Amino acid sequence: MIKAIFFDMDGLIFDSEKIWRKQTLEKSSRLPHKIDETVWKSWMGSQEQNVLKDLQKRFPNTDLNILINYRKAILKAVHDDFMNGKADLKNGFDEIIKFVKSKNLKTALATSSAYDIIDALFDSKGYNYRQLFDFVISGSQVKNGKPAPDIYLNCCEHFNIQPNEAIVLEDSINGVISGLNANCQTIMVIDMAQPTKELIEKCAFVCNDLIEAKDFIENTYFKY
Numbered sequence: 001m002i003k004a005i006f007f008d009m010d011g012l013i014f015d016s017e018k019i020w021r022k023q024t025l026e027k028s029s030r031l032p033h034k035i036d037e038t039v040w041k042s043w044m045g046s047q048e049q050n051v052l053k054d055l056q057k058r059f060p061n062t063d064l065n066i067l068i069n070y071r072k073a074i075l076k077a078v079h080d081d082f083m084n085g086k087a088d089l090k091n092g093f094d095e096i097i098k099f100v101k102s103k104n105l106k107t108a109l110a111t112s113s114a115y116d117i118i119d120a121l122f123d124s125k126g127y128n129y130r131q132l133f134d135f136v137i138s139g140s141q142v143k144n145g146k147p148a149p150d151i152y153l154n155c156c157e158h159f160n161i162q163p164n165e166a167i168v169l170e171d172s173i174n175g176v177i178s179g180l181n182a183n184c185q186t187i188m189v190i191d192m193a194q195p196t197k198e199l200i201e202k203c204a205f206v207c208n209d210l211i212e213a214k215d216f217i218e219n220t221y222f223k224y
Helices: 017-030 037-043 048-058 064-083 093-102 115-124 150-159 173-181 197-202 210-221
Strands: 004-007 106-111 135-138 166-170 185-189 205-207
Touching: 004 150, 017 037, 017 064, 037 048, 048 064, 064 115, 093 106, 093 210, 106 150, 115 135, 135 150, 150 166, 150 173, 166 173, 166 210, 173 185, 173 197, 185 197, 185 210, 205 210
Parallel strands: 004 106, 004 166, 106 135, 166 185, 185 205
Antiparallel strands: none
């Protein structure tokens, strides 16, 4: 029996990954060599501290302050873009939230982004996310970020439910793996990352938007 739905944010609720991509690639001109698309995709859904660790591995001879300032510049630019409403709401979010509420399911927002980013995105669209979600957790609140299962296990613990009683909605590879590692029923909603054959086989469902996700949940778990 499904008792809760756990939502990622960037790339799932908001069309924000393209902004992360733009700022990450453009501002990498200040590094010894530019970051490419493949590297950026590997960071999708990751904790900030894990991105910084990866940068240190890629640029071992670069002053740490240069790497830190690179990330700070990205975070400021992304935050400003979000505050200015440049990240649109993804198709189907209003519909799936309405459906979830109608089934009296618990909801959690589980994102690797910091709270200033969460605030900027939801405020720009006039949403009070504290009212939308029963529980909110940022990647800064868990020891191990996605693809580790910590953030989703924390959600399960908060609601006192078993992982198989929760559905995780994710778009990034790191996020999907996190949901699967937590043993939650995981749905991948494709955004900028394409699922591997292995992930398609492991996910409960793979779809193109939240409307398809809602229909699958309704027809699979609530069709009496």
